[in-house]
Amino acid sequence: MTSLPENPSERRLGLVIDLDTCVGCHACVVSCKEWNTGGYPAPLSDLNPYGAGQTGAWLNRVHSYEIGAGETGWGEAGRTVHFPRSCLHCENAACVTVCPTGASYKREEDGIVLVDEALCIGCGLCAWACPYGARELDPVGGVMKKCTLCIDRIYNENIAESERQPACVRACPATARHFGDLADPQSDVAQLVAARGGVDLMPEMGYEPTNKYLPPRALSAPPDAPAARGAAPADRRDEMSADGFWAWLDRVLDDAD
């Protein structure tokens, strides 16, 4: 049914992603791909995986950006921000209302937005409606696929309770991804959002995303200031070599004083 739920429950399950902590390792990308290929739903397609011309569907991607560089920013050097992008399970999800067949729907009990692959005709209108690029057409299946918030893990009684979280949250080595009920002010995720000032992406679109992003913390000193790097270049009289292993060893031994 592609009208938004008439009687949504209080629960709003979603993710909180910490842009300050994300190191851009893509572990969440790969674990999502693996779970959605080897787990319960129809596998994400992966064509020509070892050569040029790879195609397939992915539900989660990590972009990397440089901010604050140059004259309009903080000066010469900028900061790197790694940005994981996946479905935000919006409250006012246009991808749900535009669907002509009822394949795209938002669950009443927890607000997760899903695609019923038996009904989807692969028209792609939901992808057009999503500003975050959350939906991809699977070239093999001919249906639209998106983040399921690992609905086949979070309620799954067959796996250990610690595993009943989305695969991306479990895989993140930097603890940059968090899962929980954003509507419950006592939950860890809600408290994180309140403490760090979690934001919506593109709020001007009016989709009211459930997932929140924690912005990078302001730095105490600008990047690459001499005070942050240890010895000033003029002191490096005893350096062993200008490059490679020896330069590294030189730096390590300097820092070990």
Add this chain to the structure above:
Amino acid sequence: MKPAASVILFTVLSGAGYGILAVIALAALIGDLPGETAVAVWSLLVALGLVTVGLLSSTFHLGHPERAWRALSQWRSSWLSREGCASLATYLPAGLFGIGWVLLDRTDGVYAFLAVLTGSAAMTTVYCTGMIYGSLVTIPQWRQPLVVPLYLAFALATGSLICSTLFAMLGAWIPWLAWLSALSLLGTWALKRAYWHAIDSAQTGSTTATAIGLGAAGLGAIGLVRPLDPPHSEENFIMKEMGFRVARKHGRKLRRLALHLGGTLPILLVVGAIASPAALASTILLALALPPALLGVFVERWLFFAEATHKVMLYYGRQTA
């Protein structure tokens, strides 16, 4: 946005077909519809043929065309579903009206009412088509208020030109229909020029900074947000579907081509047909106007897709969208 041939074919051909039905309805309403059987058969065949070919072609871009019938179920929320329902609903009054016009030689009374129903259903379908694009907030060039009126205008313009030509070829020269063709072409392309001017000067509020959540982060002057490492080494569905861009200089050339091929030339030929005293000359001039008019609309529709930008490209290197 990647222009999909199947969708372009659908909107142009079906639009023209629905336009013909609307013009036939208008003619029946004012009591000036030719009664000859050949005229009735051919004009309904062409109109419904264009509509049907267009609808079928639109299913080619689906991942699962065999389930296309399911697209009729969500008319409560989806403009695409409403368009499907309206398109099928048009066949019924059109068929019943056709029975009256072709077999019973009657276009008055209840048949005039059926004509009005047909015309209304036809224009409702085109309205729904326009709203599919007009309701998407992710694509500012489609959210523009002139988009829906332009779909209706192009349907009327192409429909009246085809209808006028067809009637003339079958021996029924109708002056007001030729005038309608010329004036609707003029009005439509003037509106299109206004639309192009509007989208060229429009500002939108989204930047890469708001797209990644840094719009109000309190980090101070973050300046430009530039992509550093790509998220993937190959193009994915998002880039292929939403990343299509026609170069601005090509866009300018194609706009001029569409305008003169689809507008200037056919208008001149139709005015020539109206001015010409000989029926044969008028018919030939109308027939000559048809191919460039349709070609111009195909180019215009291609540009409608190719010049549209999607917000998601803010993540892939566009600074504003």
